Amino acid sequence: MLREIEVGTRNWRNELSSSFHCDTVVIGAGVMGLLLAKKLTDLGQSVTLIEQKNTLAYGASIKNHGWLHRGTAHAVSIKDKDQAKSVVQKLIYGFDYLSSYARECIERPFEPMYAVTQDQTVAEQAVCAWEELGVDYEEIAKQDFFKIDPDINGDLPLRIFQSADLHINNRMLFQKLLTDIKKNNGLVIQGADFSYKSEDEIEIHSEKNFIVGAESFVYCTGANLGDAYRQLTGSDLDMSFWKSHLLFLPRFSPFSMVSLDRDMPIIINHGEVSVVNRAYDEAQCTTPDYSTDPVEVDRAFKSLCKLYPFAKGLKKDIQSIVCVKPSINFGDDSRHSVNSQIFEPLPNHFFVLPGKMTEAPYVADEVLHRIYERLDFSQITPRPIDIFQVSSSSETKFQLNQRP
Ligand SMILES: Cc1cc2nc3c(=O)[nH]c(=O)nc-3n(C[C@H](O)[C@H](O)[C@H](O)COP(=O)(O)OP(=O)(O)OC[C@H]3O[C@@H](n4cnc5c(N)ncnc54)[C@H](O)[C@@H]3O)c2cc1C
Secondary structure, eight states, rough: OOOGSSOSSOOOOHHHHSSSEEEEEOOOOSSHHHHHHHHHHHHTOEEEOOHHHHHHHHOOTTTSOEEEOOOOHHHHHSHHHHHHHHHHHHHHHHHHHHHHTTGGGEESSSSSSEEESSSSHHHHHHHHHHHHOOOOOOOOOOOHHHHHTSSTTSSOOOOOEEEEOOOOOOOHHHHHHHHHHHHOOOEESSSOOEEEEEEEEEEESSSSSEEEEEEEEEEEOOGGGHHHHHHHHSOOOOOOEEEEHHHHHEEOOOOOOEEEESSEEEEETTTTTEEETTTTEEESSSOOOOOOHHHHHHHHHHHHHOGGGGGGGGGOOOOOEEEEEEOOSSSOOOOOOOOOEEEEEEETTTEEEEEEEGGGGHHHHHHHTTTGGGSOTTTOOOOOHHHOOOSSSOOOHHHHHHEE
């Protein structure tokens, strides 16, 4: 049995029989898969986590800004009010969880991050949205800000706000999650692919092949979600991909600065490096496309020079990568969205996209609740509502639903 195998110090690969059973198989070890595996093993579940690459968190989870959101940007950028509320609530939930669980992974916790706009209407809308959604902010007078950041473009009519967002060392966070998963006897298999033996059994292909049966399967494979869906169902999953360019430069500003305006930069500083992109730069593509486009790199750099004109001299130092955000098209809304998605096309098979890294703790908890019925808490007395049999007549539900 999986729980009898000591992972970490012993070479479990030699000890595993070629077939075993566990409670949940989690496929894909980005932030979503790691968090889910940690939370499931915290509840005493036996979990097998499979990662295709030789190193964990190979995708968007590591190739991002490392920005722990507290809703500052999304309260403003998401125009649909209900969706903005839903995303901001999840971000604040995730922010609170991660800044407490992984306090040591927060970089320079006392260094503020700022949001900026040149548009008076955007500033007023931002203040309204932040007030309404409980996002902390404090407006800083332009002349006071220039005292602490004299290189920002003083010719622009800037409104500047201090936010409560934080910088996170996501690599350190993932190491902490991995350590916890191993402590909890979760099994992590890297450099592995899988195929289906049946709906509740997969074959893992790594140095050694295993057949693993499980009660639940959770797919956290990011932009590759469609591959598992096709293998499982034989159909294509309708997905969109949104491509963004991130520029890396020697650090040039004392503070991280998030532009709320189009064609202006988002600058997130980590140590001696500034990570920059152009706000709203996402370009839709039909397949994940990781090729960098020099035109986009140039546009991002020009947006930066508008806010920090002296940065022009840093052009020769630019390095860039592409980060792709996937989303499932459910027919109703195929626009770019940062909301999370949980989808169960077959019983006990969950396809999960967190929307943002910071949303992942909320999404993981929602998945836990969805698979609750299948989790084994045999030493704990069931709650009365767990054993309450809903009568075949739907009268009660109907009456409840009819209440004003
Ligand atoms: C430009 C950009 C910047 C961003 N910046 C931030 C930010 O600063 N803060 C924030 O909160 N969010 C940010 N995000 C969003 C965030 O990065 C993603 O929402 C989040 O990382 C997605 O996590 P994931 O675990 O679902 O996917 P991924 O990180 O893509 O992880 C998927 C994992 O599954 C593995 N995998 C794929 N196929 C298989 C397979 N067949 N078998 C096994 N394993 C497989 C991959 O190798 C990978 O390790 C950003 C997004 C973009 C596009």
